[in-house]
Amino acid sequence: MTTQQPSSPDTSSRTPRVAIVTGASGGIGRAVATRLADDGMTVVAHFSGNRDRAADVVAEITHRGGSAIALGGDIADENAMADLFAEAAARFGGLDVVVHTAGIMPLAPIAEMDLETFDRVQRVNVRGTFIIDQLAARELRPGRAIINFSTSVTRLQMPGYGAYAASKGAVESLTLILARELRGRDVTVNAVAPGPTATPLFFDGKSTEAVEHIASLNPMQRLGTPEDIAEVTAFLAGPGRWVNGQVLYANGGAA
Template identity: 75%
Template sequence: MDTQQQRVAIVTGASGGIGRAVAERLATDGMAVVVHYSGNAARADAAVEAIVRSGGRAIAIGGDVADEVAMGALFDQAAERFGGVDVLVHSAGIMPLSPIVDMDLDAFDRVQRTNVRGTFVVDQLAARAIRPGGAIVNFSTSVTRLQPPTYGAYAASKGAVEALTLILARELRGKDITVNAVAPGPTDTPLFRDGKPQSVVDAIAAANPLGRLGMPQDIAEVVASLAGPARWINGQVLFVNGGAA
């Protein structure tokens, strides 16, 4: 395939969980994929190998999403290797949990740096680099509506992500670039399961109207639509949670 014609996607946080499912789905849709990772190069390499085995094209590039120099280099490498950038899916984020009254402020600052500054950095670069007909897909969370205890810092960071998403969609008027956010509910990933006993996981799954947790592929399905054919969806936050109240 002519690399100048193939669509190119950068997926942050793509070494595992939802990010990896998104990277593999976009590759299945015919995109060349940059698999971004923060600290686990081996898992990112495994994601690349899975895409290549299936006939796709992918490379792994590491870096801190809140570091504008590192992320600038990532966008430059994507363009040099594949000819340009058409899609950014920004799934990287962290989720330390604590009641607000007890939360260490250094932990709070880390959440905001990664989730808010990181989104601002990669969205800014994407707004400058993405070709017409492209898409930016950020990640929020259904926690911004469900508002359970211990999620205060995380929900605050994702509320900021939603605001950035909607404003950027309006600022890119005339560029033919859509900007949306997906807001998953409880999804069966290591990040979700971390620190939860199985009884809690089972109760959360049973509370959903569909009687289960979301799967990474459920989220990837929606992202693939926003990244490809769903051109009339713009400036929206889509709650992808199976009907969680």
């Protein structure tokens, strides 16, 4: 009796691989985009509202010898994202990796958050993830990877993060179910759940004392960096083929 060996990406005839990184104009998204480019991938750097920062990401990648373009669009608009995926595939001949970092994080106690803000968080973080995952599931070539972004707050349960944590709980469920729905496709689906990470999104509205306190909560006694998160993402996008249907908590041991 012979046992069929698991397949691995055929990089000999499909180089470079093509990766879409949503939210690439943000702190973690930028680090992920440049890290994947360093691994030899052609990067489609998605942006929602900040074209200039996305252009900076592309310029950085090309300066380092990589290949990248910037494409924009509302992450929760199915037509805009379908156009983005279609343009990326048409330009580069196919798609291999989708990393979905885009999201928003308005904070307020549950008793005080207005429903308009709550709905906006769910639209961007949940609907946006559903749309990106749906397109990725339809378009990715075999032997490739979908990587969503959750948060360690789903475990830390910090006050003020109710709406955000609720949206990321949904992201985790979508991730684990999609991994099983893609049975037989040789496409991995995982989520990265960063802990507090030194990005503008994290620092917004926090005092120095609050930042120092949060940084002290994990055994490493520091905030994560975007590069820390990018390393985990690059593993899932490349050599981590036997990791599938998982949520990887990248938080320095906070929970």
